[in-house]
Amino acid sequence: MSLLDWFANRRKAEPTNQAQPERDISDGLWTKCDACGVMTYTKDLRANQMVCLECGHHMRVFSEERIEQLMDADTWIPLNEQVSPIDPLEFRDRKAYSDRIRDTQAKTGLTDSIQTGIGQIDGEPAAVAVMDFRFMGGSMGSVVGEKLTRLIEKATAERLPVLVFCASGGARMQEGMLSLMQMAKISGALERHRDAKLLYIPVLTHPTTGGVTASFAMLGDLIVAEPKAMIAFAGRRVIEQTLREKLPDDFQTAEYLVQHGFVDLIVPRTQMKATLAQLIRLHQLPSAKVSASTGAASLNGAGATRDTASSSAS
Numbered sequence: 001m002s003l004l005d006w007f008a009n010r011r012k013a014e015p016t017n018q019a020q021p022e023r024d025i026s027d028g029l030w031t032k033c034d035a036c037g038v039m040t041y042t043k044d045l046r047a048n049q050m051v052c053l054e055c056g057h058h059m060r061v062f063s064e065e066r067i068e069q070l071m072d073a074d075t076w077i078p079l080n081e082q083v084s085p086i087d088p089l090e091f092r093d094r095k096a097y098s099d100r101i102r103d104t105q106a107k108t109g110l111t112d113s114i115q116t117g118i119g120q121i122d123g124e125p126a127a128v129a130v131m132d133f134r135f136m137g138g139s140m141g142s143v144v145g146e147k148l149t150r151l152i153e154k155a156t157a158e159r160l161p162v163l164v165f166c167a168s169g170g171a172r173m174q175e176g177m178l179s180l181m182q183m184a185k186i187s188g189a190l191e192r193h194r195d196a197k198l199l200y201i202p203v204l205t206h207p208t209t210g211g212v213t214a215s216f217a218m219l220g221d222l223i224v225a226e227p228k229a230m231i232a233f234a235g236r237r238v239i240e241q242t243l244r245e246k247l248p249d250d251f252q253t254a255e256y257l258v259q260h261g262f263v264d265l266i267v268p269r270t271q272m273k274a275t276l277a278q279l280i281r282l283h284q285l286p287s288a289k290v291s292a293s294t295g296a297a298s299l300n301g302a303g304a305t306r307d308t309a310s311s312s313a314s
């Protein structure tokens with residue numbers, strides 16, 4: 001067989017080799033793990049919150065799924081769903097920004113890259129925001145800034161803890177300086193929330209980078225991350241070129257950042273709901289004691305949860 005024949009045969013053979021697994025994946029019946037390559041029945045994988053049953057790899061989940069995993073059934077009240085991006089700079093890269101927004105909205109059913117709302121986590125009320133990487137890489141533009149700020153201000157007024165699930169490529173370049181301003185705006189709202197002695201926990205999921213890392217992702221009272229999440233400000237190559245130094249392989253992972261004090265806690269997704277609920281309860285204990293004489297109901301709530309906390313910790 002000549003070399004040309006061999007290439008011709010190979011080209012012919014390729015489609016039949018590849019068609020089978022691809023069709024399976026697009027069926028959605030089976031999902032292949034990006035880390036270990038094992039195919040898992042999608043229904044089982046969903047039941048395990050898209051964490052590989054074989055190797056524990058955390059696959060990407062989007063905002064609706066995240067909300068469903070976290071919030072108690074029928075407690076989620078979405079807020080400010082009508083807030084939608086505009087194109088103040090009439091920005092155009094390969095495509096006009098206004099077209100990009102319209103297309104992405106049609107494709108994802110989302111208005112922008114964040115969903116915010118109020119609901120309960122294991123019975124604990126909380127203000128929650130979930131970023132969605134599908135929408136232009138979870139980029140932070142004016143809508144993310146506005147919806148987060150409104151959520152935090154509402155949480156401050158109603159004395160609720162704030163949880164923000166971060167997943168972002170950074171600031172949205174199509175909005176230029178307007179997107180950078182959101183970092184200060186959100187940080188300001190968080191500062192007033194902190195002044196009111198309320199709890200804020202950012203949960204860093206894969207990937208959390210750029211302007212999000214440089215603002216609200218790092219301002220938590222406790223900073224939680226999912227295992228192996230990439231957490232970065234600038235990219236590895238930029239830093240290596242600036243420092244003229246080779247960086248360790250696990251640099252910019254959640255595990256590396258825990259060791260170096262940037263992240264407090266790595267929580268597997270399957271334990272996320274219980275852990276966040278426990279943290280909220282722990283934070284409430286002192287104030288419940290203070291208000292013991294005035295509010296018996298809140299003390300009862302805290303007392304019951306103290307038992308739960310100690311039993312699940314053992």
Ligand SMILES: [Zn+2]
Binds near residue numbers: 036052
């Ligand atoms: Zn796996």
